[in-house]
Amino acid sequence: MPDASAIRPSTDPAPGPALRCRGVRLGLAGRPILDGIDLDAASGAFVAILGPSGCGKSTLLRVLAGLQPADAGDIAPPPRVGAAALMPQADCLLPWLRLVDNVALGPGLARRPGALALAAEGLRQVGLADFARSYPAALSGGMRQRAALLRTVLGGPRLLLLDEPFGALDSLTRLDLQDWLERLWLGGGRPSVVLVTHDVGEAVRLADAVVVLSPRPARVVAAVAVPGPRPRPAHFRTSPTATALQADLLGALGVGGGA
Amino acid sequence: MPSKAAAPRGRAGRGGYLPALGLVVAAVVAWQAAVVVRSVPAWLLPSPARIASSLVADRALFAANAGTTAVESIAGFALSLVVAGLLAAAIRFSRTLERVLWPLLVASQTVPVPAIAPLLVLWMGYGIAPKIVVVALICFFPLTVNAVDGLRAADPQLLDALRTLGADRRRLFWQVEVPGALPAAFTGIKTAAAYAVVGAVLGEWLGGVRGLGVVMLQAKAQLLTARVFASLVWLSAIGVAMFGLAALAERLALPWYHTAVRERNWR
Ligand SMILES: Nc1ncnc2c1ncn2[C@@H]1O[C@H](COP(=O)(O)OP(=O)(O)O)[C@@H](O)[C@H]1O
Numbered sequence: 001m002p003d004a005s006a007i008r009p010s011t012d013p014a015p016g017p018a019l020r021c022r023g024v025r026l027g028l029a030g031r032p033i034l035d036g037i038d039l040d041a042a043s044g045a046f047v048a049i050l051g052p053s054g055c056g057k058s059t060l061l062r063v064l065a066g067l068q069p070a071d072a073g074d075i076a077p078p079p080r081v082g083a084a085a086l087m088p089q090a091d092c093l094l095p096w097l098r099l100v101d102n103v104a105l106g107p108g109l110a111r112r113p114g115a116l117a118l119a120a121e122g123l124r125q126v127g128l129a130d131f132a133r134s135y136p137a138a139l140s141g142g143m144r145q146r147a148a149l150l151r152t153v154l155g156g157p158r159l160l161l162l163d164e165p166f167g168a169l170d171s172l173t174r175l176d177l178q179d180w181l182e183r184l185w186l187g188g189g190r191p192s193v194v195l196v197t198h199d200v201g202e203a204v205r206l207a208d209a210v211v212v213l214s215p216r217p218a219r220v221v222a223a224v225a226v227p228g229p230r231p232r233p234a235h236f237r238t239s240p241t242a243t244a245l246q247a248d249l250l251g252a253l254g255v256g257g258g259a
Numbered sequence: 260m261p262s263k264a265a266a267p268r269g270r271a272g273r274g275g276y277l278p279a280l281g282l283v284v285a286a287v288v289a290w291q292a293a294v295v296v297r298s299v300p301a302w303l304l305p306s307p308a309r310i311a312s313s314l315v316a317d318r319a320l321f322a323a324n325a326g327t328t329a330v331e332s333i334a335g336f337a338l339s340l341v342v343a344g345l346l347a348a349a350i351r352f353s354r355t356l357e358r359v360l361w362p363l364l365v366a367s368q369t370v371p372v373p374a375i376a377p378l379l380v381l382w383m384g385y386g387i388a389p390k391i392v393v394v395a396l397i398c399f400f401p402l403t404v405n406a407v408d409g410l411r412a413a414d415p416q417l418l419d420a421l422r423t424l425g426a427d428r429r430r431l432f433w434q435v436e437v438p439g440a441l442p443a444a445f446t447g448i449k450t451a452a453a454y455a456v457v458g459a460v461l462g463e464w465l466g467g468v469r470g471l472g473v474v475m476l477q478a479k480a481q482l483l484t485a486r487v488f489a490s491l492v493w494l495s496a497i498g499v500a501m502f503g504l505a506a507l508a509e510r511l512a513l514p515w516y517h518t519a520v521r522e523r524n525w526r
């Protein structure tokens with residue numbers, strides 16, 4: 001894997017902001033979606049959110065991004081559009097821009113110099129150098145997701161909100177990109193990250209803390225810390241700590257013999 | 260499944276224009292045969308051969324007048340394009356303007372242009388100006404409606420994602436909404452381009468001294484029916500040429516769109 005520090009997501013040496021949510025509530029179209037969410041993330045921490053489909057994970061990210069005001073509850077720092085970079089679940093690339101221009105949009109909008117060069121280097125690192133001049137329609141879902149992830153991280157946000165960023169990837173590429181994302185995060189001034197995922201292994205591999213949500217309306221049913229050094233050693237996934245945590249999390253999700 | 264069905268619909272596929280040409284040839288042959296066999300008088304329905312000879316014999320007359328009609332068509336289309344673009348942007352930017360202008364826009368289409376055209380002549384005289392306005396009125400609706408629909412089609416999730424990356428309203432408009440509106444806008448542009456000549460002829464019929472519409476009226480009065488048909492041939496040629504230019508502009512402006520359509524068809 002290439003050197004992720006060549007495209008550090010942030011030039012700001014201070015880690016990202018600490019995040020604190022208390023009792024965040026939201027209803028949409030008359031139905032409760034978020035039912036009092038409490039969430040804590042230390043400055044520069046990597047937090048993963050697990051939860052069943054349709055429970056409100058994407059909605060929670062929209063609230064944190066400032067796109068959707070909550071009905072009640074406190075969030076600090078207060079969400080503001082532009083303060084946190086959101087990678088939505090659908091890749092949302094612009095169909096009329098070539099891949100490299102799509103990726104360059106992220107650093108470009110954030111007014112980082114050398115946006116195109118950053119985009120080209122980023123595409124090389126995620127294995128898409130050969131597709132830099134392709135239009136998104138010609139690529140697979142997994143390729144588009146990698147480009148969308150790059151577009152989001154290369155602007156150098158202090159808070160990164162990733163909605164199932166690896167959902168469309170095959171399992172080998174997924175493992176590679178998890179390693180890459182961790183190195184990018186460590187090497188790039190440690191933005192605070194909130195990652196939504198379906199994959200218990202991915203949550204444990206990447207996060208400092210994992211939050212499990214209930215089915216809709218979403219409440220926090222478990223919050224566990226993941227101990228271990230950074231970067232995670234190669235055998236971390238299969239270590240007793242990690243496997244025990246994964247079993248606990250599956251239990252909290254109501255899968256596989258747990259509580 | 261990658262198969263022959265993958266050829267994009269709505270355009271001449273790999274078969275080219277051969278089927279359309281074949282149909283025209285067959286119709287012309289049948290027409291010629293019918294006119295000759297039943298000896299229909301030429302002033303009532305001229306044979307294709309007579310129309311062809313009018314095209315040759317009157318070529319100077321057509322060349323002198325086709326230019327006027329083409330200029331009216333292009334100028335009216337261009338005027339309409341500018342106004343439609345501004346209006347579509349205004350409707351997109353302001354909810355209030357949308358609420359005020361959209362119903363008026365739809366209502367305006369219930370007023371028949373032939374009914375307004377004499378007023379335009381009254382106000383603007385017999386020159387080229389009222390013809391340009393008639394063309395603009397004819398082109399206006401398809402241009403505006405398609406542009407507005409295109410602007411409305413922008414994916415809100417995409418707009419939101421770029422807002423979180425720091426895009427302001429102006430950049431979203433120019434970098435997301437406008438490019439995204441182009442496929443729909445070009446549907447309107449191609450429609451209007453093909454219609455524009457109809458407006459020009461309509462304008463010329465209401466009073467004028469030049470143009471294919473005037474040639475048609477005079478030929479009809481003299482029972483030179485073959486010349487009327489020959490004028491129609493010229494008119495369609497101008498309309499088809501304008502449509503062709505619009506389609507060419509579309510292909511040049513939207514290279515990505517054809518990739519996307521091709522991909523969709525291959526899935
Ligand atoms: N704009 C909206 N209006 C009404 N309901 C919505 C809206 N957005 C999402 N929902 C509903 O909120 C629930 C949670 O959606 P979402 O946050 O996308 O779930 P998840 O990301 O956990 O799969 C779903 O039941 C969905 O139908």
Ligand SMILES: [Mg+2]
Pocket residue numbers: 057058059089163
């Ligand atoms: Mg979701």
